[in-house]
Amino acid sequence: MDTKIIFEKSFNRSNRNFITKMDVIAKDLTEIIPTSLIRKELPLPNVPEVEIVRHYVNLSNKNYGVDTGIYPLGSCTMKYNPKINEVIARIPGFSQIHPLQEDNQGSLRILIELSKLLTEITGMEGFTLQPAAGAHGELVGLLIMKKYFENKNILKTKIIVPDSAHGTNPASAKMAGFSIIEVQSNEQGEVPLDHLEYAMKQGDVAGIMLTNPNTLGVFDRNIKEITRIVHENGGLCYYDGANLNPMLGVCRPGDMGFDIVHLNLHKTFSTPHGGGGPGSGPVGVIEELIPFLPEPCLISNKDGMICVERKDTSIGRIKAFWGNFGIILRAYSYILALGAEGLSRVGRISVLNANYLRHNLKKRFHLPYDRICKHEFVLSDKGIPNDITTEDIAKRILDYGIYAPTIYFPLIVNGALMIEPTETETRNNLDRFIDILFKIYDEAKENPDILKKAPHNTPIGRLDAVLAARTPKLRE
Amino acid sequence: MDFIPHDDKTIAEMLKDLGLKELDDLFDDIPKDLLKTQLNIPPGLSEPDLLNKLVKISEENKVYQSNFLGAGNYFHYIPSLVDFVISRSEFYTAYTPYQAEASQGYLQAIYEYQSIISRLTQMDVANASMYDGSTALAEAAIMSTIITSKNIVIIMEGIHPEYVEVVKTYCWGQNIELRIASQDDLMNNLSEEVASIMIQSPNFFGDIEDVVEISKKIKKSAPNCLIVQVMTDPTCLGVLQPPGLTNIDIFVAEGQAFGICPSFGGPGLGIFTAKQKYLRKIPGRLVGKTKELNGEREGFILTLQAREQHIRREKASSNICTNQALCALSALIYLLSVGSHGLREIATQNIQKAHYLKEKLALIPGYEILNKKPTYNEFLLKCPDIDKFIIECKNVNILPPLRISSYYPNMKNVLLVCVTEINSKESLDKFLDIASKFQENNMGDS
Incomplete structure (x- = not known):
C-alpha cells in the first residue's frame, strides 16, 4: 500500500489550472510592496491534480465513517447523516x-x-x-x-x-x-x-x-x-x-x-x-x-x-x-x-436500540449500572479473562471491520466501554455487533494473544502513543 | 420522512426480547408529568418538498455577479477537487480519530495539514484547527497569560472589530485585563505586566504593517512580552513575509480564504500556530507521527492529549474538543491544488488588481484612498455619496463594499473595498464607472 505523504509527490512544475486570467496590466510588484515585506521562499509542494485525488481517495479508504458501518461511540451520537x-x-x-x-x-x-x-x-x-x-x-x-x-x-x-x-x-x-x-x-x-x-x-x-x-x-x-x-x-x-x-x-x-x-x-x-x-x-x-x-x-x-x-x-x-x-x-x-412525529421516533428508537444491546451484552459482560438505560450504557472490564484490557477489546473490534465504542470514559467505571448505537442502525447491525463482542469474549478466554496484539486487519498495527508524546513529531 | 430503518414487526420483537410491551415502557423511570406528549412542530416533509421550501428561502438572499466585500470573509476561486475530497463519506461522516488504527486516513491528512500550515507560515507548530480566526485569537490571548503568568493583554488598533469583541468576552471570562492601543501609544502601554501584544497584518483597513520593525521595537523594550499576529486572508502569504521569520510567538488566522465558501460566515477555519517552546501550552488537538508497538511501520495518532480537557479536565489548556477538521481538510486540498506557484500568483493578482482599482479611483474627483501604507486586497475609499454609490452597485449586480461606519460610526462616507483574483477587469471597470457617475462635480445631475 502507498504510504508516502503528499510532500513526496511534488514536482517542480507550475500548474495554472486554478489561476484566473490576469487582465489588468501588472506593475513591478516591488513598486507596490516594499521588498523587505516580500517573502523569498514558499516551500509548498506542487502536486499534479490526479495525484492529489488519488492520494486522498486512498487515504479515505484508510478511514472509517458512519457511512462505512455502525459507529457505536458513546456520547457522540454517530447517527446517519442524510x-x-x-x-x-x-x-x-x-x-x-x-x-x-x-x-x-x-x-x-x-x-x-x-x-x-x-x-x-x-x-x-x-x-x-x-x-x-x-x-x-x-x-x-x-x-x-x-x-x-x-x-x-x-x-x-x-x-x-x-x-x-x-x-x-x-x-x-x-x-x-x-x-x-x-x-x-x-x-x-x-x-x-x-x-x-x-x-x-x-x-x-x-x-x-x-x-x-x-x-x-x-x-x-x-x-x-x-x-x-x-x-x-x-x-x-x-x-x-x-x-x-x-x-x-x-x-x-x-x-x-x-x-x-x-x-x-x-x-x-x-x-x-x-x-x-x-x-x-x-x-x-x-x-x-x-x-x-x-x-x-x-x-x-x-x-x-x-x-x-x-x-x-x-x-x-x-x-x-x-x-x-x-x-x-x-x-x-x-x-x-422529520417533523414532530419523526423527532419523537428518534428519541424512542434510540433508546430501544441501546437497551437491546444492553440487554444482550450483559449476558457476557459486566454491566455495573443494571437498569433501563436511555441512548447509551456502560460496560466495565470486570471479569474479562486473562488480563485482557478494554483497549485490547476495542482494538480487536476494529479487526471485525467496525468502529469501537468510547473507552475508559466515564472515569467512574473501571475500564469503561461506553456504547451508543443511535436510532439509525438496523436490527441486523445490532445483532452483528452483539455477535462480534461475544466472539471477542470467547477469544479472550481461549486465545488472549490475538486480542493483546490486535488489531491485525487494519492498515496499521497498534500504535505507540507513549512514543508519540515523548518525542512529538507534528510535521514534515 | 425519517431515517429509522425498523418496521413495526422488528420493534415488537425487540421489545419482546426486553420483556416489554410498548416503547413507552422504556421511559418508566421518567416522572410522568415530565413526559411530553406532542411537540408543536409541523409534520415532516419529503425530500422534494423540503428542497423546494429551502430553495425558496434561499431566494430571499441575493447572490451577486461580482463582489467587492471582504472584511473577514472572502470570495476566492475554489478548485473543484476541494469539494470532491471533503465529500468522501469516509472523511465527512467520521468523528475525531480516537481509534487511530481505523482512522489513519484522516490522521495523515491532518498531519499533512499541520505540515503545510507550518511551511506556509514558517511557524514551528500548527495545531489541528480552532473554530475560526476570532476564537483562535481569543485562545492566543489566554495562552499568552498562561505562558507568562501575567494578566494584561494589549490589542493594537486595526484588528477586526468583531475579533476584538470576541477577545473581550473571553478575557472577561478569565478576568484578564484588556487594553486597546494605537501604534503611537503602544510603547507607553508596555510594562512588565503585559503578557502579549496582538497585531493584525494586513489589518482590518487593509494596511500591511511592518511587523518586523514593530516586533523588534516591542522585544527591545519588553523582551518577555509575547507578540501575537492575526490575519483574516492568509492568501497574502503567497507574497508577504511569513510570521515565522519575524519575532512573532503565536500566529493565528482565519482560513476561510483557503477553499471554504462564504456560507454566511461559517463554518470557517481557525489556524493556530506557535513557536516550538510553547508546544505544551497550545490549545486543541495535535496529530503526531509514531510507530507500531509491535512493528516498524510508521503511523499517525492524536498526541500530547495530556493537555486536553478529556484527561486534564479543569487543568486543560483549553476546553476545545470538536474543532473544524473538515475545514482544515479543505484548506489542505486548496493549498495543494494551487501549489507554491499558484499561491504566489493568486496573491500577486490580489495585489495587482486591487492596486489597479486604487490608482484609478484616486484620479476621480471627490474620491480618496485613505491608506498611507501598502495594502494587500483591501483598502479604504472615501467617496462623495456613499448611499448612492451602494444603491448603484446593487443595481448593476455588484455586491457593494462594506460601509466602515457600521463598525466605526465616526468614519462616514468611507467604504472598505475588497478586490480578489476573481474580480475581472470588466467588473473593476464597472465599479469605476459607478464612481465616475457619482463624482463630486456632477452629483447634482445624478
Missing part, C-alpha cells in the same frame, strides 16, 4: 452569501426559525446559534451565568459538576472563571440529593452543570428535586445537551427545571461530524436570561423583516459573524424533514 442536507448546504443562495451583506433575509430567516424550533424541542424561551461546538456552547452558557450574577451584584465563584460529567464541563467552567466542586454519583449513577444540598450551601455556588441522561446513560429520577434544591439555594441549572437524543419528543430539559441548555447539532440533529468538526453548539435559556445572550441577537419586525437587536446586558460576542451557518442550515433541514 444526504439531502449536503445538497441544501450547497445551494448558492446560502453557500455564496457574505456574512456582512445586506439582502440576507433568507439566511436570517433560517437562524430565527431554527431558534424557534429548538425552543420548542427543549422547552426554553430564547436561543443563540452562535457557538461553534458543544464545548463552545458550554462556555457561553457559563458566561451567561456569570453575567447574570454580576448583574445582580452577587459574587459566585464555584460551580458543581458531578463526576459523571463530560470532561469539557470542568474545562469550560474554568474558562468562565469558576472553580469546580465535584459531586460523586451514587451506586444508581444518580446525584445524591444530600451531597448536592450540602455543596449548594457552601456559599457563592453559581449552580450545577448536569447531563441527563448522564454519561452512564441513566436518567436521574430525582431531576425535579435536583433543580429545586439548586434554585432554592440561589443557583442556576445548566443542561449539557450532548445526550439529548433519547429525550427528543419524550421529555424536555425546560420541563425538568433547567435554566440553560446547550445542544450539539452534530450529534442530535444529524449534521456530519466531519472528522471532528465543524459542529455547532446552540444555547437556549429561560426568559430571565435572554438579556444576557451573546451578540448578535435577532428579532422579527411587525412587517416580517428580521433584524439585529442590540442589548447592553449581553455577554458580548463569542465568535465572528453568525455562527456555523452551514451546520445550522443542515440541522434546520433535518428538523423540517
